[in-house]
Amino acid sequence: MKNTLFGKWLIGQVLALLVLAPHIKTYTSENTRYSIHWRTSDAFVLIICVLLLGTTLFALYRLAQLLKNNWAKPLINIGFILTLGLSLIAMVSSNTFSNLGPWNHTITTTLFILTFAAILLIMAGKGAKIAGTARTLCLIVSPVLPMLFFQLFTYPEFASELEEYPAPRTSTFKPAAFKPEQQRSGYLFVFDEWSYERTFNNKQLRDDFPNLARLISQADVYHNAHSPHRSTVQSLPRLLFQTGDFCVHANGNMSFRNATGEVTPINKCNNLFKPMNAAGMETFLAGWALPYRTMFGEELDYCYTASLGFLHENGLSFYERIRRNLEEGILITARLVPKPSCLQWRIEQMKSDSPILYAARRTAALHQTVSRIISRTGNVFGVFHYSIPHTPFIYDRNGYNPELPVKFPITDYSTSRTKENRIIRYAGNLRYLDTIIGDLTTKMMDAGTFDNSLIILTSDHSWRTDPDYPENPTWERLTHVPLIIKYPGQQVGKNIDSPISTSELEPLLVNTLVKPASSADSVVASR
Helix, strand or coil: CCCCHHHHHHHHHHHHHHHHHHHHHHHCCHHHHHHHCCCHHHHHHHHHHHHHHHHHHHHHHHHHHHHCCCCHHHHHHHHHHHHHHHHHHHHHHCCCCCCCCCHHHHHHHHHHHHHHHHHHHHHCCCCHHHHHHHHHHHHHCCCHHHHHHHHHCCCCCCCCCECCCCCCCCCCCCCCCCCHHHCCEEEEEEECCCCCCCCEECCEECCCCHHHHHHHCCCEEECCEECCCCCHHHHHHHHHHCCCCEEEEECCEEEEECCCCCEEEHHHCCCCHHHHHHCCCEEEEEEECCCHHHHHHHHCCEEEEECCCHHHCCCCCHHHHHHHHHHHHHHHHHHHCCCCHHHHHHHHHCCCCHHHHHHHHHHHHHHHHHHHHHCCCCCEEEEEEECCCCCCCCEECCEECCCCCCCCCCCCCCCHHHHHHHHHHHHHHHHHHHHHHHHHHHHHHHHCCCCCEEEEEECCCCCCCCCCCCCCCCHHHHHECCEEEECCCCCCCEEECCCEEHHHCHHHHHHHHHCCHHHHHHHHHCC
């Protein structure tokens, strides 16, 4: 079978699968499927990528065979062994199958030696048998292909996250729980990877944040606030469900596991939207990365969530999704193979600008949606998860700046120049965050909702790759986040040093928004 056309085509498919394996493993992991809102069409995209790359490799092999030159066969064998060896090295480096721990370096080195030894033997005219054996092994493992393809179709889909605004109401009406003079809204803004230490210094707001300065002049600033976790996939669910339990997402289902091991599905857990719905408030959620509609279902009157990755951007043609996945899959493998830093830098420069452009479009679309929501009058409760100041570092005071270089040498974080550049560029993202805060508060003032609104600004975690952090930063530093709260009617700011977790905000929200106006007013008056 190895010498038949079908056998040679099948070997090409196995080789393509090995090349794309690190990308497929990452793309289909539980966390990634959860963050990109996996759809069945994604399975088709990945399968077509493997088939296209495999068929291309087979076509190149046939073309070299048809040349019938003396150098054609050795060249074919060298290309095959090199592709096979480097793909296996990339798979080991990325722990595609399992975490090899201390064996990782040893296995990688061994594969390097075997690969280049085989190439030297082929060049010396003695390696044809080695290449033949490798092809036979590819045929032996070829049944993995249909098994993988079948597995891709077993993954559950997530609910559609991009909805037209305004979305159809989930019920014909909500009870009028508030008198007109009691109407107030609540907005919780979560800015991803917002660092307290880069925003404040000795409890004083750093320079160049004029809009934030105006807001905190009439708001409470908590200087010892912490997020419930250092990663978004844990911190955001814990904040929204107001719990410290571990968030479990398995096969499309989400739940929380407490310290004793007891697991509770999310539809049986309390969350920030339940008391607001019970009080008759309109509920909105706009954000990115997490499958919020799947998490909250009909508890949200409106939900808008942008996918985490540019490979899953809304509105992409099927062809473009295939092209991006192929390009990204090949570059991931190229980046994973150990190489001199100068060559690694070159590969980084080959990366497409698509992720950068997508990040800019994602932020702009989200901000436009949030701006429309906060301009509504009535009893509104909204949670808004922005992707800034998280990487990529592509913003300045006025927003996306295409002139800013974004491709840092990823293997060179430790140099003083790279550290300085990253700090400067993160500060650029922070300045754009300040601009967004100014725009949001202006729109609320124009709509007449600012004074009577509860406004909370915080983050899901700190800047985890802050160059000034030690090699193993403490949990406290990774979770130390800004927490700024402006109550309805509040005019004077206040600094608060007592510790607080963002998973402990529900009593504040309920007392301010849900209880009768007299109770809510007493919250502010007592301060």
